Amino acid sequence: MTLRDKTADDSPRSLVRAVLYDATIRGWVFQGLVLVFLILFAVWVMHNTAANLRAANIPFGFDFLNMRAGFDISQKPIYYTLDSSHAQAFKVGLLNTIIVSVLGIVLATIIGFVVGISRLSSNWLLARAATVYVETLRNIPLLLQLLFWYKAVLSVLPGPRQGYMLPLSTNLSNRGLTMPRPIVGEGFEIVLWVVPVAVVLAWALARWARRRQVATGQSFPVFRASLGIVVGLPLIVFLALGAPLSFEIPELKGFNFVGGMVVHPELIAMLLGISLYTATFIAETVRAGILAVSTGQSEAAFSLGLRPGQTMRLIVVPQAMRVIIPPLTSQYLNLTKNSSLALAIGYPDLVAVFAGSTLNITGHAIEVIAITMAVYLALSLITAALMNWFNARVALVER
């Protein structure tokens, strides 16, 4: 007796059954159904939207971007007046978002690394203080912290006349941080051009030093030399040009300062809140990264005769970075997205300016929100791409 393969039967019923139970065909049918459903859903949504927009008399389109904005923005890194267009307002908002994100990332990284390393310190007091800081701020919503810094700390500072005088003619009051404004003199651009040149030189020096070390075994103080080049070369050029930079010192006139440069309290509150909050997560990442490097690695380094500093720099940190970078990337992305909370304390970022004022004035909800979301998506993808590239460079090269 032979076993008959039922699917090999060529009667019509079996053929239907074979088709019904075929995983590939089922898969395609299922996908087709999902596709049809999504298309129908999209058509339904678009139909409703079109009808609603017609009823509200708002034509769909991006022409509103060229219209006069008519509202003011408190922090303007580029030219902007009441008569500027909504497109210009968008650029101002975007720049403000980038300013707060970049400054926040720098501050959060510094604080995060210091605190993360402090948590592993042998100094009991320092380690405990770092732990208390991390466990407290990590478990309180960022929005609340922003409101705290803005409403409970910076708003209750005394006015400019009674403000705190800090070194370098800087003053902290409820109007923000007033500091001298640099005035660029003639030839200062040359100094700015020298900086990239110095960076390239330092890079070339590092390459040469590494080649020489591989070839001859002689080491070279690369770090100190590069630092000297990057700082020293522009400084020499700057002095040679006769120091073409002066400062406008803010002066107290009446109830406020005249001249100088002001960092608005909103930006200070944003930076304090966002960097102290994100730093707690970065600290945890850094701690986990350092703990992930086994003690055998540092013991081996000591037995080779490396000093503690060298061990940290040459053995522990490069290996810890592999663990640290992927979660660090997502923290940077979170910080950038969290900068949108600026709206709550009136810092004019992209969401506050564009999805707030522009949306309220023009009523173009769909276009405005779509643009805002697209910008954040693009920022996220760019940051992720950059960090992935960096990660690929430091990743473990397996043979």
Place this chain on the structure above:
Amino acid sequence: MSRIETDTVFVRRDFLEPEAPPPSLGGVPGWVRKNLFSSPFNIAVSLAMLLLLAWALPPLFRWLFVDAVWTGTNREACLPKNGETVGACWAFVNAKLAQFTFGSYPADQRWRPSLAMIVFFLGLAWVAIPKMPRRREGVWLMLTAFPVLTFWLLYGGLGLPIVETSNWGGLLVTLVVAVTGIVASLPLGILLALGRRSKLPFIKIVSVVFIEVWRGVPLITVLFMASVMLPLFLPNGVNFDKLLRALIGVALFTGAYMAETIRGGLQAIPKGQYEGAASLGLSYWHSMRLIILPQALKIVIPGIVNSFISLFKDTSLVMIIGLYDLLGSIQRNFSDANWSTPSIAPTGLIFAAAVFWVFCFSMSRYSMYMERKLNTGRKR
């Protein structure tokens, strides 16, 4: 070598008493020396820290407790009198506590949200504590019967007077948004995670795009979208509740994050489990439901709790679209003319911070505890 066995050889038969450690190493001085003053750098750090604490802690303590106002019925109590400094205005929090908890929920109906919260915390204890009996049934009850019961209790109908969601507020809204978000995002997250690992190309693309778009934008734009764009997407005349719109936004947003958490669990399941299920002849859905998901979901419990923590903190954002959660109702009361003093903003915010901190910190400890427990289970 021969052993010498004579009586003249001295053999010690008991141990010497251990010497006391040198005074510089033992006891409190030794501990201080070792942990605080072991090197010049450590001495400097310790002194700096001590100075910082001495500078910051006493004024903070004075402001929070000593100079604080504990009782009072209006702003007079918290105003500085005859040159004395006034600290935290706890009388404000005390007077507004019911509002911070329930919003403007009618006073005679407040037993309903209270009952719902009690049921919620009891149910949570049932499913979260590992030694409780019948936890599986508990999870199902919490995911099915509990939301229905809570909705009936909070909203009303069927014999209870209806309370519109615009009257809900305070901690109640915070909990409603957080719990609904997590309950709704679980099934969505599971489907998206399976979709992202699916072999069907179109399903995979749809899932990846959905997940990455929601993860790439800030929650605030999602909430804006839910509050301004969602009404435009629906047929004219159909309009639903502001709270419900926020809930939809939060659920979609959390679903995308949940999908990534669950995907981590799916990837951690050894390939043999998938192959074993297939070789038993189980269909895709059978093998997922019976073999893969029970294991994957178990490993990601800490991840789910962590998602819940960030969702719980993020609920405070609904304040921006005009819902009054815990933070929102506190913030709204800053402009109450009856209480307006300089100290209520810090007091209210510190109170809110303490409430959020207690919730989030206990959840994070629970997550760590589960992580340890699950780890030991998997170790051989």
